[in-house]
Amino acid sequence: MADSSNTSKARHSRPSPCALGSGGKSMLDDTACPALLRALLDHIPALAYAKDEQQRWVFFNERFRQSSGLPAEELLGMVDTDILPPHIAAWVREHDTAVLKTGQPMQSEAHVVDLDGTPRHLSSYKSIWIDPHSNRRYILGFxxxxxxxxxxxxxxxTILDIVANGPAVLVRCRMEPGLPVDYISPSIERFGLDPDELISHAVSFESLIDEEDLAEVLEESKRRISEARDSFVQEYRIRTDAGMVRRIEDYVFIERDSEGIPRFRESLLLDVTARYEAAQALAASEARYRTLAENFPNGSVVLFDTDLRFTLAEGRGLKFVELSRQKLVGLTVWEAFAPEIAEFLAERYGAALQGKKSLFEMSYKDRHYEVRIVPLRDPHNEITGGMVVSHDITRRKEAENALAELNANLENLVAERTAELERQARELEEANRKFKRLDELKSSFLSAVSHELRTPLTSIFGFTKLISRDLDKHLRPLIAASEDTCSLNRLDRVLDNLAVIEHEGSRLTRLINDVLDLTRIESGRMAWRDSRIQIADCIYEAVLSVSSQFFEKDDLQLEADVPRGLPDVIADPDRIVxxxxxxxxxAAKFTSRGVVRIRARQIEEEIAVFVSDTGAGIKADELERVFDKFHQCHAGDTLCRTESGSGLGLAICKDIVERYGGRIWVRSSPGAGSVFTFTIPVAPQKEASAT
Known part of the structure; x- marks a missing residue:
């Protein structure tokens, strides 16, 4: 490789891979780069290289060269982007630049995709080496x-997560007295136990086993190990830190040393408490159902298999048709019943074996039965037979027949009653028309009479006042001057009688006005001057109108709590007043002392007005009738402590309030006063904007 590098230097004028600026000596020379070091670098499981400050490769090991697929002489002097994919070259150059800049070593990892598309996880370590001879800096990378x-x-x-989150608990114990725990998975916490305590040997595994099961568990383990059975299953109970008992299934594996001596007990623990309890419940349920079947009243329970052979027959109803467990169990349907009955039942039993349920009625030996047949399935949902539940409905059928006969008789009776009701309905309808006509005549009569009475009553009322005034003004001085005491007394008596006529005339006028108002409202002839109004103005106007009644009573006060900023309402102001x-x-009439208070508040989309007093109150049986027409309360309640009125005032109030979609009611009890309340809907916002 040294020769190749020299050739490359001559051809490309690039620095030698072994020349790191040390007086021209190559790293391949025995003095500068021993062969042993080179062999070591070529065999380490990493790509090793050196770069100069221009990030050109000046040294690399054989693994690096092989990964590039290029000869050493071509690879020398190249930079990252010459041969590496862009994303890998950017990762390498980023960290090489950082090492050059800081001079500090750097270690990093990255997920990359190789040229052939293989995902890889790379780890790199970069540092700076300074040549002591030339003082040049080089990047050393692995x-x-x-x-x-x-x-x-x-x-x-993943295995640890499966162990930690799976249904099983992994335990490894040393085969020493007490079975000290060597390892236990964190999932032991689901048993209410602390894994740290077990591993620290603060608690041995044997101490977790229920005292009643411990001896049997140890004896069985000893026997299995002595028989060289290194894997077996045990079921026992353990106790948690909270004292709760859990039933577990222990899959045991014995680990032996080279001499065959048991050293470790490895256990895979499964919590089978729920399964055990379910099995116990199933056994108890089966016992209950068998007892129920044996004592099934007025019927029977029968099971059959796929050959239509009876496997169970219970129930008190069997004896009524001369059947029993001995006469059915073990026999097929054809062997137990006559051919026509067997054929009828076999068809329906076969349908159950096909997964179909059936419900029908049948007669057998003068008895009537309601029969339900359902398929039976095993845990794998395979049909293994069927169940027949028969219920004796003989008495019900007799009752149905009797009821059918009774219904036949009732139909004629109902037809007669229906005709009679239709006749009465027609009569009621005719009577209702007459009553409506009479009501209209009554309203017209009251209106006419009231109008006719008002004129003479006005004259009587006026002349009474005139006579009283003239007698007191002109006659009294003459009689007083004559000093006729008897005549003077007679004059006072006449004036008193005229005052009574005036008072009664005033009350009669109010009664006529109330009758006229009520008849106008009921007949729809009342003139309503509806507009958007401030209800507070109407209330204060009414307060001024009645204030004189309170001035006459020194012990009675009138209080008003009515905010001016209440929303508008749509109503006739005169009617609200x-x-x-x-x-x-x-309230003033029936309260002798205390306070009469009127309040008004907005409650959601309504204005509520409350009038409370401190009077004697109203009896409970009178509360629902105080708003009836012409109703006068009986003695003992607030409405009868003074002179009675017309009995129409509250009825008129009710008609006015309900006309505007409001409500009026009273709460009272004897001795606690009364509170009359009425509500009026708030005017719509849209209408307010338009106004």
Missing amino acids: IMDVSSQRRIEREHQ QVVVNLLGN
Whole structure:
């Protein structure tokens, strides 16, 4: 190779691969580069090379040259991009430049794809060497293919992950007293045990085995090992740190030394607690089902195999048809039954063996049965036979026949009743039309009478006031001047009677007005002046209207808590004032002392108005009727402590509130006052914008 290098130098004027600036001596000379060192570099499992500061190769080992596929004389003086793929050349040059710049060694790894498309994992180590003679700097590099090593590491890690996350726990114990743990996989934590404690010998493997199973486990292990059976399976229980018991299946492997002496016990532990419990539950379930089949009331349970031979026959119903376990088990369907019955059953049993279920009714020896046939399958889903469940429905069939006869009789009765109901419906419909007509006549009558009464009532009310005023103004002074005491007393009595007429006339006027309002609302003739309004203005107007009633009572106060910024509502302001006046008037009328309070709040998309008082309250059986027309509460509640009204005020309030899509209700209890509440929907935002 030295001769080739010299030839290359003469031909390409490139530095010799062995000339690192040391007085012209080649590294292949025995004095500068011993043959032993060269042989060592040629046989190491890495690509070794040296570069000058222009990153031209000036030295390389044989493995490097072979990987390039070029003769040594051509390779000398080349740079990375001359022969390496661009991505590999960039990786090599990046780290060579960094080493030249810093002067510090650098180690790195990279995933690359070879020219033939093979993925590789390369590890490189770069450093700087300074020739002591010429003081020139050179890059010394070693590149090693560690793909196999990394693959082995990944496979090893995969195995560890499988052991750690798999269903089994791997344990290696030394064959010494107590079986001290030499290795245990981290998955032992699923048994509630600490692997670090086991490995540190703080806990021996024998101490984990349940005391009731330990002697048997050790004895069986000793016997198997003495028989030179180095692999066997044991099942026993272990206890966790929390004292819980787990049942495991232990696949044991005994490792012996060269002299055949057991040195290690390797175990693969599987938690079979769930399987064991399932097996126990299955056994218990089978016992229960067998007991159930033996005592099956009014019927029987029968099993048959693929030859249609009965393998089980239980149930109390068998004796009613002169059958029994002894007469069925072991016989085929043709041997146990008459030909016509056997043929009928065999067809349906065969369908079950094809995976089909069937449900039918049949008669046998004067008994009626509901029969259900289903296929039976083994754990591999293969059909191994069928099950027949027969239920005696003789009494049900008799009841059905009796019911059918009764239904036949009932049909005629229903037809007669239907005709009678249709006749009554027609009569009710005719009566309803008459009642509607009468209601219309009543409304018209009330409206007409109310109108007719208002004129004379107004005259009576006016003349009563006029007579009272004239008597008091003109007659009283004359009688007083005559000093006729008897006449003066009679005058006072007349004036008192006129005051009663005036008071009753005023109450009669209110009654007529309420009747007129109610008839207008019910007949649809009420004039509604709906508009967007501020409900707070209506409430304060109503408060001013009734304030005189509170001034007359020194022990009664009126409080209003109504924010001005409440949203608008769509309503007739006069009707809202009328509702609030009625509620406040009732509260003032039936509350002798304390506070009457009115509040208004926005609750979601509604305005709620609350009128509360400290009166005597209303009885529970009266609450649902206070809004009925002409309803007067009985003695003992707030509505009867003073003079009674028309009984229409709250009914009118209800009609007005519901007309606007609101609600009105009352909460009260005797001695705790009352709270009347009504709601009005907030005006839509879209309409507000348009306004």
